Amino acid sequence: MTAPVSPAVPVASIPGVDDALQARVADGMTAVAARMLEVVDHHDPFIAEASGHLAAAGGKRFRPLLTLLASEVGSGWNDRVVDAAVGVELTHLASLYHDDVMDEADLRRGVDSANARYGNATAILIGDLLFGTASSVVAGLGAEAVRIQAETFVRLCAGQIRDDRQTLDAAPASAALAGDADDPAAVTAYLQILADKTGALIATSARYGAMFGGCDAATVRTLTDYAERLGVVFQLADDLLDVASQADTSGKTPGTDLREGKATLPVLYARTSTDPADARLLELTRGPIEDPDDLAEALELLRGHRAMGQARAHAARVADEARVLLDGLDPTPAVDALRALVDGVAERSV
Template sequence: MTLALPEVSAGLQDRLTDGLARVEALIEERIDHDDPFIAEANVHLLRAGGKRFRPMLTILAAELGNGVNDEVVIAAAAVELTHLASLYHDDVMDEAELRRGTPTANTAYGNSTAILVGDLLFGHASALVAELGAEAVRIQAETFIRLCTGQIRDDRQAPEGEDAGAYYLRVLEDKTGVLIATSARYGAMFSGCDDDVIETMRVYGERLGMAFQLADDLIDIESSEEELGKLPGMDLREGKRTLAVSHALASTDPHDARLQELLRSDLSGDADLAEALGLLRAHPALARAREETRAVGVQAQEALVGLPDSEAKTALLALATSVTHRVS
């Protein structure tokens, strides 16, 4: 699913396209390997496609400064490799069979190889960041710590007595928000922006990343297998308490008893999962979660208020709208 940026001029679109091509070429070059099997496994998910959202954001953020240069391209490649590496691990943890309509690496090569290839890609990302200096290395290390922290907490329910929705939003700040924040931050850093703009992009990126994940949560509920490129309802099957699920479980309406029973049960069976999806799609909890997703997107836009008007700022504002309007 491509994110639309209707406000982007032909010139800016050409610069984004050219920058992404440079990033793709650099990734392909760095993850190539003498061993044909390792070389093939390294590019398995890269070749499956994807939106390249994170490197695109790095390149777009660089427009706030002096534009794309070699350091911006290296930084963009590093964040995309970090993201790809995390997908190899996520698919093992989720026991997923499809990613972007392609068999996952764990399906194609087995869990052990998928985990090791993910580790290898993390290593390649770290090697790229090392070329950018000590500050970039520190940011990458802190990003990785928060990524892992978010993933660990995502596998656990909110502690008793804690608001489930608020807990989940904090999980998303780490699990998804931090890497997108780093993507935007690097673009500003390595294009010569001052510290205030760099911090603005960090805040914007974190809010944008949260909105991105919240929209993905809704898409997982609303979309078909053909639209997703994988089975819908995987979050329900894994027992994740996304916003829509948390709101449905908090309902006191007796008519929601069956949905709540399903959401608290093992949804490994296709019939129960299909029933849960049907009930949740018709529930007001979904509309409420959609409103909250768009509110987080607005928070991302509000972070840009202090930036002077420019085509890049207009595109960043439009990007937040595109992210949150991927859901109906």
């Protein structure tokens, strides 16, 4: 049997959630956790244990929560909404197995990463297995759901490929990925990576919830657009936390992006500086940082740089765009909760 899937994140973590809505969504999250335990199980004990490793470690369960909340804008969650939530969460978990191999990360959710625990080859294969499991669950929701899952998977992979190829080299192959942060092309290219590698799956989470929760087509489109922007804010917050957090509080290895030489938004803003005092920071962030002492120095310098404030302000602007989209929906407790969710995600970057 697989390791037990940890309890879902309490809906009370979203400030101001209506009590009745909170109870319904909490029940839905319990149903999602039970269904995940069922579909991740495997007759081979090792495969079962490895497949459930990250699920058992917990996590925010942000995507299934969003699926359930979006369904509540319509008629509420049901078995199809639960399966949709399981499908997006398994797709997310599968991507984490692959991400940790690419990042050579040691920690994920406060425990050993899958690659550290099982080795790179097994971690990749377990990720593939979970992608297959997600597809099997989604297949039960019909051809349209399968098409959406496939398109989402393509965007996720394309965004991850572009992100992986992005470096801070002084003369990269793609100027659009490395230019001045004041250059609209550079920021646009960076935000498109985030929209693809993170926003696409979060958008699909809300889209599925709205679809299978009985929302009309216009509401489905609005919630999909809202959630893609929410996903960009979510990733911007993660990128800021990669600089600002400590391993003992975040459960992740800080400085992963800097170590790999990825041009996240704080670094793009830092690279616009002409202040001689920033010369050392610019030198350190020209490419991958292999020396642990150099990485610690780069983190310290970037944490104190105004570029962090500029990146946080950018995240706040995208969060505002998400909130404005919700203004077109009838006010309900579910819409209020979705608006509060934007606030909670944005505050992670503060």
